[in-house]
Amino acid sequence: xxxxxxxxxxxxxPRRVSPTALDRYRRCPRSFLLADIERRPRLERPSPTLxxxxxxxxxxxxxxxxxxxxxxxxxLHQAMRWAWPQHRAPDTFxxxxxxxxxxxxxxxxxxxxxxxxxxxxIPVARERWVSAExxxxxxxxxxxxxxxxxxxxxxxxxxxxxxxKIEGQDLKDESAVMVYIAGAExxxxxxxxxxxxxxxxxxxxxxxxxxxxxxxxxxxRLQELIARAASDKEWAAQPGPMCRWCPVALHCDARxxxxxxxIEVAGGSVPF
Numbered sequence: 001x002x003x004x005x006x007x008x009x010x011x012x013x014p015r016r017v018s019p020t021a022l023d024r025y026r027r028c029p030r031s032f033l034l035a036d037i038e039r040r041p042r043l044e045r046p047s048p049t050l051x052x053x054x055x056x057x058x059x060x061x062x063x064x065x066x067x068x069x070x071x072x073x074x075x076l077h078q079a080m081r082w083a084w085p086q087h088r089a090p091d092t093f094x095x096x097x098x099x100x101x102x103x104x105x106x107x108x109x110x111x112x113x114x115x116x117x118x119x120x121x122i123p124v125a126r127e128r129w130v131s132a133e134x135x136x137x138x139x140x141x142x143x144x145x146x147x148x149x150x151x152x153x154x155x156x157x158x159x160x161x162x163x164x165k166i167e168g169q170d171l172k173d174e175s176a177v178m179v180y181i182a183g184a185e186x187x188x189x190x191x192x193x194x195x196x197x198x199x200x201x202x203x204x205x206x207x208x209x210x211x212x213x214x215x216x217x218x219x220x221r222l223q224e225l226i227a228r229a230a231s232d233k234e235w236a237a238q239p240g241p242m243c244r245w246c247p248v249a250l251h252c253d254a255r256x257x258x259x260x261x262x263i264e265v266a267g268g269s270v271p272f
Contacts, residue, residue: 011037013230016131016139019176025229026175030237032229034248042247046089048098052106053161056200057145058083059110060159061126063119064146073114077107109161109200116203121148130183134223138230140179147184153191156180160199171195171208178222181215191215 014021014036025032034040059079063071084103093099124147131141146157158176171177181192192215197206210218237254249255 013037013138015137016141017226018140019142019174019179022140022175022179022225022229026225027242028238028246029229029232029235030252030254031246031248033232033235034251040248040251043250044247046092048093048102051084051087051089051092052102054087055080055083056106056109056161057127057159058087060113060145064121064123064126068120071119073111076110076114080106080110106161112203113159113198113200117198117205121146123148124154124188128187130180130187132182132186134182134219134226136223136227136230138226140182140222140226142176142179142183144180144184147188150193153193154184154188155194155196156184156192157196157198160197161201163199163201165199165202165204166197166206168206168208171197171206172210172214172218175225177208178218178225181210182219182222185215 011033017036021032021036024035035042059076059082062079062083063076066075081103084106088099093102125144126146127143128147129141129143131139133139144156145159148155148157156177158180166174177195181195184190184192191212193209195208195210199205237252237257239254239257243249243252243255246252246255
C-alpha cells in the first residue's frame with residue numbers, strides 16, 4: 001500500500017516511476033530514497049559515453065523515419081554526425097582527440113548495426129513514451145526505442161550501446177522490460193509479442209517472445225516490486241563500487257563504507 005503523502009513521518013512515494021528508478025531501488029534502496037523520494041541535488045557530470053549513446057539513439061530514430069531507398073550506411077553515419085552536437089555539452093570531452101575517438105567508435109557501432117540487423121522495418125513508433133497506471137495509484141513510464149508491428153501485436157526494440165549483455169530468457173527480469181510491456185500495452189492497446197535487445201557493438205541480440213501468462217506474471221512482479229519499495233521503512237544502503245556512479249552519493253553517509261570482511265588477509269600472503 002502506498003504511504004499517504006500527508007503523513008509527515010514519511011516522505012511521499014513518487015506517483016510515477018521509471019525503469020531507472022526501479023533499478024536504483026533494486027541496487028540500493030538508500031539511493032532510491034535520496035534521488036527519487038527526497039529528490040536531493042544530483043552531482044551529474046557530462047559523460048562521453050552518454051553523449052555517444054544519446055547520439056546513436058537519435059541517429060537511429062531519424063534513420064528509421066527515412067524512406068527505404070535512403071537507408072544507406074553512409075546516411076546512418078550522417079545522421080549520427082548531425083545528432084552529435086545536440087548531445088555534447090561544452091565540457092563533455094577532455095580534448096578534441098577524445099571526442100573523435102568516441103565519435104569513430106559510435107560510427108563503428110552503427111556500421112555493425114547496419115550489417116547485422118534488418119534496416120527495412122517500418123516502425124509503428126520511434127522513441128515513444130509509454131505509461132501505465134498500476135493498482136495502488138503509481139504509474140510506470142519509459143521511452144521505447146522502437147516499436148514494430150508483429151502479427152496482431154507489437155515488438156519492442158531496445159538499442160544497447162554498452163558491452164554488458166544478458167540472455168533472452170533473462171529479459172523478463174529486467175525492470176525496463178516489465179515497464180515497457182505494461183506501458184506499451186496500456187498506451188497502444190496492442191499485445192506485446194516480442195522484446196528485443198539489440199547489442200550494437202557486437203551485432204547480437206537477446207529476444208523474448210512472452211506468452212500471455214508470462215506478460216501477466218511480469219506485471220504482477222512489477223506491482224510487487226513497487227509495493228515493496230513503497231512499504232520500505234529501512235532504505236538499506238548497499239555501499240560498494242557503484243557508489244562512484246551514484247548521483248546522490250555525497251548525501252549518503254554510507255557511501256564507500258568498507259566491511260571488515262573485505263580486508264581479510266589470506267594466510268601466507270605477506271611475509272609479516
